Amino acid sequence: MGFLSATGGTLIGTILPFLVVLTVVVFVHELGHFWVARRTGVAVSVFSIGFGPELLGWNDRKGTRWKLSAIPLGGYVRFIDDADAASRPDGERSQVDGAFQSKGLAARAAVVAAGPAANFLFAIAVLAALFYAFGKPMIAPVAGSVEPDSPAAAAGFAPGDRILSIDGNPIESFADIQRIVMLRNGVSLAIDVDRAGSRLTLHATPRAREIVDGFGEKQIVPVLGLRQTNPTVELRSFGPFGALREAVHETWSIVDSTLSSVAGMFSGRTSTAQISGPIGIARVSGQVAALGLIPLVNLAAILSISIGLINLFPIPMLDGGHLAFYAIEALRGRPLPERAQEIGYGIGFAIVLGLMAFGVLNDIAKIASG
Missing domain, CATH: 2.30.42.10 (PDZ domain)
Structure with missing residues (x-):
């Protein structure tokens, strides 16, 4: 009975707050992609929260399948000509009506950049509301x-x-x-x-x-x-405009600190032990949730900034990797060869997987030492 109580307490006190915060932040990110895609004439086939098998879903009037999937650690928007959830292009479908790859360079870049932008705007709105309401x-x-x-x-x-x-x-x-x-x-x-x-x-x-x-x-x-x-x-205390200004300043401070920390890791001035994986984020979410709803909402804003910024890193598979490919396309006057893009996605997958594994190992080490 004690084991069941402990397990239930862990689920409610740690995992549930983590999943709620992550789901909100991922939804905001993917909604940014979706919203701009729809306005640039791109056909969206899937809007998924989570990966893996579908748990529940429905189709909207434009044919997009909205679904909740079994592995709630992310999400994706899939366009009609995407080969997979990482938005690798499917060359055979690139000319169908509403295909993402058939759009101009500016439209494609806007769709990709909209995800991180939505995360930053969400964080600013949340922080501004907190500062205005509570100081x-x-x-x-x-x-x-x-x-x-x-x-x-x-x-x-x-x-x-x-x-x-x-x-x-x-x-x-x-x-x-x-x-x-x-x-x-x-x-x-x-x-x-x-x-x-x-x-x-x-x-x-x-x-x-x-x-x-x-x-x-x-x-x-x-x-x-x-x-x-x-x-x-x-x-x-802040008025509405002061709260907005302070929220923008706070968002930029977090971005600046994160970039400086990453630079410090490469130079050896900052410890890589600061890198956390999903276990560490879940533990922090549970600890913050114990402090109340307002701290948890504040954590959602901070995590939104982090996810928006990380997605802008020029790593293939991430939004920043796609934008890097588009920058090269703008300079060359034509896209990179398909084989080069495939190699880039493979490297990007290895980097992302390696960083996740490193974060998990850090989390386990912290738990073991605690």
């Missing part, structure tokens, strides 16, 4: 204490210092400090602080070490050694 809580960027033998201690930080800017970037919350520091391992930072009304500049070099985050997960990240002691939470 934006921020922990004041004030050092509660300074860890001994830390970069902050070596730089001369003192309890009560309020961080104003880092390398010229204005700091409004403690999260802003963490966002910058985690991408600057081993890099000297010029940090402007307010100390009892006096402004001074300190220089500190973040150093990587293992920490335990707010969800109990162990991570190796660069830190300064500033601690929050009885943190002051400041709630910023």
Whole structure:
């Protein structure tokens, strides 16, 4: 009975929130493709949430099969001339009425880019609504204490210092400090602080070490050694336009941090342990869901940004890979040979599969170490 209770608790508390969030984000992404495809005259044969065997579905009046499939870890829109769910072209059907490949280069690029664009717009709309309705809580960027033998201690930080800017970037919350520091391992930072009304500049070099985050997960990240002691939470309120502006800024900050983190992984400054797979995302979804509906909605916005951005990476099989092929087509004046595209899709499949496997291994390692 205890096992059944634990299993049911895991299903409701972890897997269900993850599937709800993922389904919403994937639906938004595929709806972007679908909406622009319909408006450019492309015939859509399938709109699927999930992969594998169909669980339930129906046909709309234009012949599109809308379906929910058995493996709820993604989704796809299939055009009438697609060979598979990855939208590889089927040359034999490229000239049928409504074929995607028969459309001009601009129309095809617009259809492909619409998925990530929908993710970004959805995130901005969600964040703007949250900021307008509830404000934006921020922990004041004030050092509660300074860890001994830390970069902050070596730089001369003192309890009560309020961080104003880092390398010229204005700091409004403690999260802003963490966002910058985690991408600057081993890099000297010029940090402007307010100390009892006096402004001074300190220089500190973040150093990587293992920490335990707010969800109990162990991570190796660069830190300064500033601690929050009885943190002051400041709630910023916004009007409708201010909330929209802040949502755009927050979205860009997440995109910028993600790109900087990826660049840091290639250069060795950022640990690849930060890469998570579906297990890690599911665990975070369950932990966030336990905090309430609003944090879960906020997580959906963040995940939407991540999925939109990842899909723009120039990897064949992803939207960015298709856009890269179209860029080459624009430069050449004609599409890449079919064989070259097939090789590209094979490489892209291997990369995506490898990244997923790496993320799962990271997730398992975190669980084992926890």
